[in-house]
Amino acid sequence: MSNPVVSTHAGHQARSYPSRPEAVYFYGTCLVDMFVPEAGMDAITLLEREGIRVIFPDNQTCCGQPAFTSGFPEEARQVIASQLDLFPGDYPIVVPSGSCGGMIRWHWEKVIGDDAALQARAAAIAARTYEFAEFLLHVVGFSRKDEGPATTVTLHTSCSARREMGTHLVGRELLARLGNVTLAHHDHESECCGFGGTFSLKHPDISTAMVTDKVAALKATGASQLVTADCGCMLNITKRAAKEDLDAGRAKPSLPGEHLATFLLRRTGGKPAGDQQ
Amino acid sequence: MSHQPQQQSSGQPIAFVSAQALRARMHDAVNDPHLRQSFRGAMDFLMAKRAAQFPDQDELDSLRALSEGIRQYSLSKLPDLLEQLEANLTRNGVKVHWAETPDEANAIMLDIARRHSAKLIVKGKSMVSEEIEFNHAMEAAGVGALESDMGEYIVQLAGEKPSHIIMPAIHQTKQQIAKLFAEKIPGVDYTDNVDALIRIGRNVLRDKFESADIGLSGVNFAVAETGTLCLVENEGNGRMCTTVPKVHIAITGIEKIVEKLEHVAPLYSILTRSATGQAVSTYFNMISGPRKAGDKDGPEEVHLVLLDNGRSQAYADEQLRKTLQCIRCGACMNHCPVYTRIGGHAYGTTYPGPIGKIISPHLMGLEQTHLLATASSLCGACGEVCPVKIPIPELLIRLRGEANSAPHANPAMVGQGAAYDPKISFVWRMWARLYARPATYRAFSWLATRFRALTPRKQSGWTAARTPLQPASRRLRDMVKDRR
Amino acid sequence: MSARDRILTKLRAAQPAQPNAMPDLDAHYTPRVRGESKAERLARFRTGIESFHAEVHISSEADWPALLARLCADKQVATMLYGADTPAGQRLDQATFPATTLRPWSGQVEELKADLFHRVDAGFTQTRGAIAETGTLMLWSSEAEPRTLSLVPPIHFALLDADTIQPTFFDVLRTENWAAGLPTNALLISGPSKTADIQQTLAYGAHGPKELVVIVINAEGDAQ
Structure with missing residues (x-):
């Protein structure tokens, strides 16, 4: 019996995509940075080949997911707080991982704490965060x-x-x-x-x-x-x-x-x- | 203590299970090929049936949103609705009882049984009665309690507990049931013909419906505005239990309430479609009172026991309150890759699967349930299919946090801090220091890649079944610097 | 303080200051109204309930007692119990059942319990209506037609007027305003009793009727 769950739809509303930007931020994720760097590099190469400037913020570390999902929200919060300054421009943020992308998009705002200003910054980042493949298809129009x-x-x-x-x-x-x-x-x-x-x-x-x-x-x-x-x-x-x-x-x-x-x-x-x- | 979940003695209440013992049970279950095969097959079957019920994604989305809305609306008025329900049931002639604990609930029901000198209580399917170990409490007091749902009857006969909230005997093959019937029911020869087995059960149980003093049932929805108890079933045993004996006792958790009668229409539809992939169940039984003057049948007394047992604790926290939206369809377990591999008994709780992981801590405390929340890859399949959109993965993460944090005053739940380990907390604090300081992280990652040859070859649970992880020779950031 | 008061006090302490907005059921149901004709509703009801293993026969106001008599003979129903004090019951009082003894319900259930469980082969009831969407009959218990009549005998014959088939359960609750007054027992039935509790294998006649036979009175005859 193949694919009993036919999921044609995610838990969240389908999103609309921007037109192709001049530049993007690339958030490589800690796993890619240390264990599969070639995947990140190839994603960057694909984007640059399409004429998109790729900015790699050097202070990026981790999205905080390991601590968050392990039930250490305070530790996750500290790490997230250290990442909020990475994306000063309004370029899209591209992440070569669905789970890190999901962390930024859906959880940063909740985990960052009660400070409304921090929440707003996390929400603004979430709104322009894209999983790499979705970005390549829907924004770049890869063909x-x-x-x-x-x-x-x-x-x-x-x-x-x-x-x-x-x-x-x-x-x-x-x-x-x-x-x-x-x-x-x-x-x-x-x-x-x-x-x-x-x-x-x-x-x-x-x-x-x-x-x-x-x-x-x-x-x-x-x-x-x-x-x-x-x-x-x-x-x-x-x-x-x-x-x-x-x-x-x-x-x-x-x-x-x-x-x-x-x-x-x-x-x-x-x-x-x-x-x- | 036995680590064999399939041989767990029953009738016996669920005893305290340590995290270590729970782990051993899960280990045994996942390594039982027969169990793996039967659950995989059954879950595939149920998933396919559910999917066939929702060909129209828009309809499903709309119905889920509506169902979630109805449950949240009802919970937002919960104390008011309970009072309204009580007033209307009382007006209809139903006696309403309140119980904070399983012991209180059992005492109330035992009192009713004694008042009627009851020898036999015949039971329709009720997970709340499992939750309070009703059968055990009655038997201890010398009152017989007999399950009449076919699956529950099989499980009781085998001295087990249900392994699924909708299909209690899902872990048993027809050959096992055939053997069980031949051994336990006088005058029955071995047959593994399912129709014949059902006929045997039918014949045994019809005599019991006829002679029982009291019928016990659960409740799927209690309607506040009319004072009506709604029951969903296929077999007709629920109707038997609530119609034939002179006394009917219904028991339910305080959360199973809706305000308006019309609210049951969407909930009933999404319940049966999500649970067993049925467009509708065979019976939807709406009870609004005992036999009235002029009526020719029906129980002369109807009682409703409203049970708290930790639900008000969940209610007190806005996030945890969402666990009370549950309508007990079991879709989350049918779609859970962990449940599929360990079956229902390994959880050591009345309610297994994803929903069990998030409600059991309120019923039993975190001390003996904290490991359950960690036994999830957070894949999200449960949340995706939940008909009332309970964010189960999010709640699992919350429970992990409650268990891990150092014990403090005014905890949100009993057993907060049950998994607190200063060493592990220290590791995560160090982790945060490392990753919240980009310069430190850069130094660490530089060292880890340059000295990758020193990476240990044994990596805890990872290398039991996988080759080791090793950092790359250069980091992504190094490659980015060197590009072009 | 009683358990009741303690529970309510705890809940009140945590209750939101403002309840949520009342859910909008129309927003879900109104766009999905099918606007079916009577014939279409009957066809959908029939497809539904037949898929649940019920037998459906289309008849007329004049002919249904004779059809029922024939069905009883075919199914070797020796004794059929029915409620006499109903319009349908009065028709049965005048009808001829060559192979079947018709027994009107009389007295309290305690007086005929043993017969009901062991000697009655079929029960006959009217229905309040049906639901096209799911193939579901609606029965309200009454003094004339008690609850066990459609439950205990192995065969349940149900008489349905095609004019009373409604699109959905929601429509029924709304248009008939059930909330204004429910009987002791209101019941939806979609097929004979069944179970899949043994290895997900469907078996009929678990505890209730093994057979559900629906006779539909339809002035337009058998549209199919």
Whole structure:
């Protein structure tokens, strides 16, 4: 039984998008900064290739989500407060992660405390924060020629992208614009991969059961690779698949994965940052 | 203490379960392939049925917004509506009782039972009666309490507790039920034909409806303006319990109230469609009093027990109050990837699944429920399908905070600070210092990437099933600086 | 202080100063009004209730007792209980049922409980109306037609006038203003008793009637 939950709609109202700006702020997220920098770099390259100036505020650290979702709102508040000065202009803020984007868009204003002025600043930031893929599709209007060979990929959309940012159809649409790419949908596509931040550490049994099922469903599509716009899910899924490969003595990764930005860049004649290393 | 959730003895009240024991139960459940398979299949079935009931997204959005509005409106007038309900029920001839605790509720009902020298109480489905361990309290006092909902009957016969609020025996296969019936019901041979099994249950229970002294039921909606108790069901056992015995006792939480009769129309519709994917249930039973002069049947006495049991605590906090919007459809558990993998028994609470995680702390205190709020990836599937739009993930985060914070005066809930650990709090304080100071973070991340070879290969729960995480050799900010 | 007072005091202390605005039900229902004809409502009712395993027969004011007699014979109903003091009951009093003993309800339920549970094969009731949207019958209990009549016997025959089929439950509550006066028991019925409590397998005749047979009086005949 495939996709019993057909979610055509996020919990929040569909948003309207601005016209293509001269510049954007890029909020890379702490996970991308330290663990998957090439995904962030490729997203920046894609934006710059479209003629958009990308500003990378050097004082960016973290959206505060780990503390917030772990039940440490005061610690989250302190971190959020340190990030409110990063975006002085009125350019859109682009985030290569649905969950960090969702944190900024829906939770900063609530977590920042009772100070009305701070709340207003957080709300103003939230209003111009976009998940990278949604920005690329709806604001940039991405349409580049697919220069890659025919391939079949499978897509995982993070729960935050799906339910907080309402962008689960965006990844599909972007992939559909690549002429030689076939998207294979996996069983229980709308189900969580089991990452959930500290959930994966606090409840490893349940998290492992979820990610094991997710890996099996993704592999069952026969796709050559996984594409996702969230690095948390990507690390969870690919590191689980890698462990299965290790345990089975397979040298070749059975489920390689990369960020949507990296995939789009490579397919449309760009050079992904990771490939250069 | 047994860590086998499926073998939990029942009839026995839910005992205090430590976080450690709860963890062990979850571990056992998630590693039980039979349980995993049966819940996965059942949840897929229920999800598909629900989805088929809502082909029109606009209609669903509108109905959810309306249903949320009705529940919030009702809660905003809760004390007034309770008084109005009491006045109208009393006018209709229904006796209204109030109970702050399960013990008080059981004492009220036992008193009614004794007054009628009752030997047998036959029960329609009522999760509140589970919540107060009604069967146990009656049996301890020598009064029989027999479940008559087929699923509840099976669960009671097996000495278990319901594993789902709508489908209590969802964890049992028909073969297990066949074996159970053959063992426990005199004169019954093994058959795993479902029609035959239902016929067996029907025959046993019809005799009980005929002879029972008291019928007990829950309430789905209590209508203040008319003094009416509404019950939703498919089997007809609810009608039997509320019609045939001479006494009917209904028990409900104080939150299950609406002001206007017309408010039940949208709530009833979204309830059955969300719960089991039915356009409508077989019966919608609206009771406005006992047998009146001229009436030929119906109970001679009708009682309503209004139970608080922690609900007023949830009510006192604007955010936590949203838990009281619940209409008990169970859609959140049907769509929960955690519930799907551990089943209902592993939670150690009357109400399992996402809704159980947010209401149980009010009913039982945070001491024995704080771990539940952490057993969620916050994927949001529950909030997405909730027919009354309870922001379940947001409430889980709130409960994590209540559990983690150092105990303080005037806590919002009993057991606040139950998971407080000075060491963990210290770690998060350090984390905040690091990430709230960009220069410090830059130094830390520089070190972490340059010395990434020193990253530990064992990373707590992560590496049990995954290869280790290792920082990249260069940070995004380094790449950005060097670009072009 | 009593438990009642303590609960109400706690709630009052936390109650919002102003209640929320009254929910606007019309905003949901009015745009979804279908404006169906009587025939369309009947068709939708029929599709709905048949999908719940009920049997539907279209008849006329003149012919329905004969149809009922035939159905009783087909289903080998030896004894059927009904309420005599109703318009439909009076018709049954005059009708001929070759294969079935018609027994009018008399006295309190206690007097006929054993028969009701063990010796009556079918119960017959009128209905107050029906709901097209969901395929649902509406019954109000009365002195003439008590609650157990449609509950305990294994077969429930229900007589429905097609003119009384309304679009939705909401429409019923509004147009008939049920809030102004409900009977002891108002009931919506959508099919025979059922359960899916064993492995999600649907089985009929859980505790209530195993069969629900609806006879619709429709002056226009069988539109289908």
